Amino acid sequence: xxxxxxxxxxxxxxxxxxxxxxxxxxxxxxxxxxxxxASAAVNYGGSTEATDPEALFTGALASCHMLTFLSLxxxxxxxxxxYADEAIxxxxxxxxGKVMVSKIxxxxxxxxxxxxxxxxxxxxxxxxxxxxxxxxxxxxxxxEITPRAA
Numbered sequence: 001x002x003x004x005x006x007x008x009x010x011x012x013x014x015x016x017x018x019x020x021x022x023x024x025x026x027x028x029x030x031x032x033x034x035x036x037x038a039s040a041a042v043n044y045g046g047s048t049e050a051t052d053p054e055a056l057f058t059g060a061l062a063s064c065h066m067l068t069f070l071s072l073x074x075x076x077x078x079x080x081x082x083y084a085d086e087a088i089x090x091x092x093x094x095x096x097g098k099v100m101v102s103k104i105x106x107x108x109x110x111x112x113x114x115x116x117x118x119x120x121x122x123x124x125x126x127x128x129x130x131x132x133x134x135x136x137x138x139x140x141x142x143x144e145i146t147p148r149a150a
Contacts, residue, residue, distance in 0.1 A: 005031055008038075025050055041091075054101055058089030061104050061143065064135035065126075069108065072125050072132070079113040082150065103142045109150040122147055 010026035024040035025047050040046030041054055062085045073080050090103040108126065117125060126145045130136050136143055 020045070023047075054089055054091055057101055058087050058104055061133070061135045061139070061141075062087035062106055064133040065106055065129050065145070066108065068133045069110070069125060069129040072128055073110075073112075073117075076117070076121075076125070078115065078117055078125075081111045081113045083108060083110045084150065085109070086148075101141050103144060106143065106145040107148050108145065109148045111150040 007029040008026055009029070011023075013023050015021040015023060024045050026038050027035055028038050029035045037047070037050040038056065039050035039052060041052040042048055044052075046052055066083055066085060070080055070083070085106055085108045087107070088105045089101045090105075091099060092102045094100050094102065106126075110122075126147055130143060130145060
């Protein structure tokens with residue numbers, strides 16, 4: 001078992017709290033010293049200069065999928081030269097009427113050095129990456145993967 005930590009710090013910094021006029025901005029700090037400004041999504045009162053949790057969640061899933069995909073390609077002997085993804089998380093109400101990230105669309109594009117997997121092998125690598133990804137195994141969100149040309 002491993003543990004992964006993030007320190008979150010928020011201060012009200014003025015505004016009428018009860019009128020919900022407080023800042024949503026906060027700092028996320030990680031053990032390696034990386035700090036980032038996070039906030040609510042803009043349409044929920046957040047800052048355009050910060051990253052919202054829904055985008056972080058979408059990015060975390062895309063990152064985990066890529067790292068798992070790279071590992072699987074290495075095992076299969078495919079040398080990945082580059083990888084890009086345009087991940088899109090969709091926020092909507094579930095059947096209970098609660099807002100959730102209901103779907104994440106991954107659109108990975110990988111280029112290879114030397115032998116490349118054929119379309120069937122590529123799809124299988126992405127399916128295995130999804131099934132093995134720590135983040136995708138941790139959520140109920142529907143994740144769709146649509147590989148695209150690099």
